[in-house]
Amino acid sequence: MRIVGxxxxxxxxxSTISNLFKASGVPVVDADVVARDALRKGTGGWKRVVRAxxxxxxxxxxxxxxxxxxxxxxxxxEKRQLLNRLLAPFISSGLFWEIVKxxxxxxxxxxxDVPLLFEAKMDQWTSPIIVVWVDPETQLRRLISRDGIxxxxxxxxxxxxxxxxxxxSRAHIVIDNSRSLEDTKEQFQEVLIEVTKPLTWKExxxxxxxxxxxxxxxxxxxxxxxxIYNDVK
Ligand SMILES: CC(C)(COP(=O)(O)OP(=O)(O)OC[C@H]1O[C@@H](n2cnc3c(N)ncnc32)[C@H](O)[C@@H]1O)[C@@H](O)C(=O)NCCC(=O)NCCS
Ligand SMILES: Nc1ncnc2c1ncn2[C@@H]1O[C@H](COP(=O)(O)OP(=O)(O)OP(=O)(O)O)[C@@H](O)[C@H]1O
Numbered sequence: 435m436r437i438v439g440x441x442x443x444x445x446x447x448x449s450t451i452s453n454l455f456k457a458s459g460v461p462v463v464d465a466d467v468v469a470r471d472a473l474r475k476g477t478g479g480w481k482r483v484v485r486a487x488x489x490x491x492x493x494x495x496x497x498x499x500x501x502x503x504x505x506x507x508x509x510x511x512e513k514r515q516l517l518n519r520l521l522a523p524f525i526s527s528g529l530f531w532e533i534v535k536x537x538x539x540x541x542x543x544x545x546x547d548v549p550l551l552f553e554a555k556m557d558q559w560t561s562p563i564i565v566v567w568v569d570p571e572t573q574l575r576r577l578i579s580r581d582g583i584x585x586x587x588x589x590x591x592x593x594x595x596x597x598x599x600x601x602x603s604r605a606h607i608v609i610d611n612s613r614s615l616e617d618t619k620e621q622f623q624e625v626l627i628e629v630t631k632p633l634t635w636k637e638x639x640x641x642x643x644x645x646x647x648x649x650x651x652x653x654x655x656x657x658x659x660x661x662i663y664n665d666v667k
Contacts, residue, residue, distance in 0.1 A: 435641040436543045437533065438629050439560030441551035443598045444591050445577035446568040447611035447618065452547045454622045460630070461541050463532040465525060465548040472524035473498050479524040486520060487513075508590045522554070529556075540642050543630055552604060553596055562606035564625065567598050569612045 440455075440462075442448045452462045472479035475496045483498065484491070487506070493499045507514040529546065536544050551557050568576070570592075577588045602608050607625055611618045638644040 435537055435541060436629070436633055436637045437560045438543065438545045439551050439557060439563040440545050440547045440566070441549060441557075441563065441601060442566035442611075443568070443573060443595050443601070444549065445573055445580060446598060447566045447609070448547050448549065450611065450615070450618065451564070451566050451609060451622065452545065454619065455545050455626075458626055460543055460545055460626075461536050462545045462547055463529060463536070465529060465546070465550075468528035468532065469521060469525050472521050472528055473500075477524070479521050482520045483517065486516060504591075505587070508587065508594050511594070514594055518550075526554075537642055542633060542641060545629075549595070552601060557604070562629065563604065564607045564609060564629075565598070565601045565605035566609045566611050567602045568610070570598075572612050573598070 440448055440451060449464075452464060455462050471477070473483060474480060475498075480498065483503075487503065491498055491503050491506070503517070507517050529548070533544065533546070546556075546560060548554065548556055551560070551563070557563055573592060574585070574588055577583070577591065578585060581588070583591075607628065609618065609621050609625060633641065639648070
């Protein structure tokens, strides 16, 4: 199985690219969705976060007030690191099980969309790595207009992440999403060809078909060996 890493910065266009992959039949595991599940009322992540940040971060229905928690952690690096530490084990295991489910289904190529792929050192498990890059002014403008937040809040969120230029320097594939959606879709078509090219032997070995193939080869090998051994005796 090929596990493609998809990352970038906040509002750089990862979901836009994820949706294009899904529309092309390539399954996507979304770390933001996994992280949201890890913070649902009553889960282990929720209990840890409420213990650390207090019940003041809860809404009337007991769910975490995400906008409020966002305001707290994106303006205080220590609190953000605390939140990351509390949720990291739940996010990693959630991602792991989503990948296992796709492996069991026999998926050849999957995309994992992880905003903090490099920061969480998950880049070592994915190849190729696609970075969705956008120029800083466009990123700020799109973030403000999508989330309806102030310029200061938007800058805090952007500055809480490793710079997009640094991420771009670590990418195998870069998609420049600074221009129109049409332009991005054109780049995506080439990326899709690259990402869905035939698997290497190593990737094939990591797929369920590869594992079954290895199992069948071993069983056939053992049976043949037993027959030859019995003939010789
Ligand atoms: C702080 C929270 C509650 C804010 O929720 P909100 O609904 O406003 O934002 P959402 O979850 O949709 O995230 C939007 C984007 O913010 C960025 N972001 C989220 N968490 C972080 C973080 N800890 N550090 C830097 N950037 C982050 C990502 O680019 C993400 O795509 C939420 O982001 C959260 O629980 N973050 C911690 C979990 C985490 O690390 N998520 C990222 C998955 S790798
Ligand atoms: N090429 C584009 N032209 C115009 N608007 C775009 C383009 N690409 C994305 N957008 C818009 O910019 C915003 C951010 O895009 P998107 O949600 O895909 O980013 P993201 O990286 O997934 O964000 P997050 O990190 O918050 O999950 C959205 O409102 C989206 O519709």
